[in-house]
Amino acid sequence: PSTQDYTEQTVQTLPLYLTQNAPAAMEILEAVEPEDLECVEVGDGNLNLVFIVTNKYKPEKQVIVKQSLPYVRCVGESWPLTLDRAYYEYQALAAQKAACPEFVPSLYHFSKPNGLIVMEYLKPPHIILRKGLIQGIRYPTMAVDMGTFCGKTLFLTSGFALSTTELRAKVEMWSANSEMCALTEQVVFTEPYMEATNNRWTSPQLDDEKKAIEEDIELKHAAAHYKHKFVGSTQALIHADLHSGSVMCAPSPQATYVIDPEFAFYGPMGFDTGAFVANLFLAYVAQPGHPHRGPDYAEWILEQIVTFYAAFERQFLELWNDPTAHTGFVYGRNTLHSPEAVARAQQSFMKDLLADTLGFAGMKMLRRIVGIAHVEDLDSIKDADIRAQCERHGLALAKTFIKTAPLIPSMDDAIQLARSFK
Numbered sequence: 097p098s099t100q101d102y103t104e105q106t107v108q109t110l111p112l113y114l115t116q117n118a119p120a121a122m123e124i125l126e127a128v129e130p131e132d133l134e135c136v137e138v139g140d141g142n143l144n145l146v147f148i149v150t151n152k153y154k155p156e157k158q159v160i161v162k163q164s165l166p167y168v169r170c171v172g173e174s175w176p177l178t179l180d181r182a183y184y185e186y187q188a189l190a191a192q193k194a195a196c197p198e199f200v201p202s203l204y205h206f207s208k209p210n211g212l213i214v215m216e217y218l219k220p221p222h223i224i225l226r227k228g229l230i231q232g233i234r235y236p237t238m239a240v241d242m243g244t245f246c247g248k249t250l251f252l253t254s255g256f257a258l259s260t261t262e263l264r265a266k267v268e269m270w271s272a273n274s275e276m277c278a279l280t281e282q283v284v285f286t287e288p289y290m291e292a293t294n295n296r297w298t299s300p301q302l303d304d305e306k307k308a309i310e311e312d313i314e315l316k317h318a319a320a321h322y323k324h325k326f327v328g329s330t331q332a333l334i335h336a337d338l339h340s341g342s343v344m345c346a347p348s349p350q351a352t353y354v355i356d357p358e359f360a361f362y363g364p365m366g367f368d369t370g371a372f373v374a375n376l377f378l379a380y381v382a383q384p385g386h387p388h389r390g391p392d393y394a395e396w397i398l399e400q401i402v403t404f405y406a407a408f409e410r411q412f413l414e415l416w417n418d419p420t421a422h423t424g425f426v427y428g429r430n431t432l433h434s435p436e437a438v439a440r441a442q443q444s445f446m447k448d449l450l451a452d453t454l455g456f457a458g459m460k461m462l463r464r465i466v467g468i469a470h471v472e473d474l475d476s477i478k479d480a481d482i483r484a485q486c487e488r489h490g491l492a493l494a495k496t497f498i499k500t501a502p503l504i505p506s507m508d509d510a511i512q513l514a515r516s517f518k
């Protein structure tokens with residue numbers, strides 16, 4: 097949409113906007129007029145505005161309003177960014193809800209010109225997973241839930257479930273989210289490996305580490321391979337920003353929701369599994385900066401990485417083994433039907449996917465330490481020497497993943513590497 101038809105909402109304007117434009121949201125709110133509504137802005141992400149809207153007279157009746165700004169929020173108007181990201185977020189939430197309804201919030205309203213989505217409010221005790229990990233919360237089913245989410249959304253939107261014609265139509269539609277892909281290409285795959293004004297790192301402690309990245313030909317070669325794969329692979333509809341700030345959890349009873357898929361497009365499956373694993377590894381390497389939690393919590397995080405990946409593989413293979421789900425052309429059942437042929441195909445596909453997961457995980461870890469956008473797990477460590485030590489650990493692990501992912505036989509071996517690099 098052009099910015100002409102766009103009105104940036106405020107806590108003052110939003111009640112009238114909803115009353116005039118969003119009947120389904122008003123129904124959820126059980127509200128009839130603007131005066132019934134109260135709004136607060138709570139956005140803490142890098143890109144957008146987020147409001148909680150409450151019915152003053154029925155305070156349990158609440159919704160979330162998320163609105164794109166015509167620029168990158170954490171940078172300002174100097175970095176314009178398409179309002180269309182709200183359209184792709186809305187479409188991706190709908191597609192993910194269809195594939196995995198249990199872990200995706202409900203949608204109530206969408207306006208393309210305003211880049212505005214109204215969705216289910218995930219109330220306290222739901223909090224952002226990253227914040228929960230910083231507090232030292234142990235979530236009993238989060239890792240399995242996230243494995244299930246990735247298994248279902250990646251399998252069911254891919255050529256394992258779709259015909260070639262269907263897949264190409266989806267690829268065409270989602271390819272138009274290219275401005276968001278370009279942002280990722282810039283801040284994840286390119287700038288961290290060169291001198292760029294957007295980059296930042298703990299300085300002077302990591303100055304030598306940053307220079308070494310720029311001069312490491314083997315690392316830059318491997319990074320170029322993953323960038324090529326990010327741009328050229330069209331395996332599945334991926335979330336494409338699946339860090340621990342895109343997950344909301346409640347501890348007990350445990351609940352898990354995935355939010356914020358505005359970067360979604362048809363890309364490599366391993367970019368999602370890798371992003372999630374990367375953010376757990378970052379939480380792990382940050383543990384010496386949060387000593388009050390004790391060493392057990394660091395081990396708990398590593399266990400979650402293995403549990404997540406096992407649940408992902410289990411869910412993915414369960415769908416592959418189900419003829420009502422495996423209806424697509426990839427390893428089509430008409431040609432590959434003997435149990436030996438299927439076992440071989442599954443083994444080889446899952447081996448490649450593990451390598452992609454670890455390679456992309458390395459890319460996502462490295463960018464969070466020397467690129468533009470960091471993670472609170474590390475940034476909240478006040479002592480710069482301790483923080484730099486944690487970040488060195490993260491960089492060593494990231495570089496090993498980027499350079500040698502195909503040589504790491506299992507996720508158990510990957511967490512063993514994380515332990516051994518201390």
Ligand code: ADP
Pocket residue numbers: 138139140141142143144145146160162201215216217218219224341342355356358
């Ligand atoms: P951004 O794209 O700017 O990163 P997010 O979608 O991640 O925006 O939302 C920013 C914050 O708003 C989240 O970290 C969370 O605190 C809050 N939020 C977003 N969606 C919801 C929701 N459905 N329920 C509750 N809080 C939400």
Ligand code: SR1
Pocket residue numbers: 141142143168279280283337468469
């Ligand atoms: C300007 S970079 C901002 C980052 O925040 C988003 O959530 C994505 O991770 C993006 O890379």
Ligand code: MG
Pocket residue numbers: 141142341342356
């Ligand atoms: Mg976010």
Ligand code: MG
Pocket residue numbers: 141142143337356358
């Ligand atoms: Mg976002």
Ligand code: MG
Pocket residue numbers: 339371374460461464
């Ligand atoms: Mg990341």
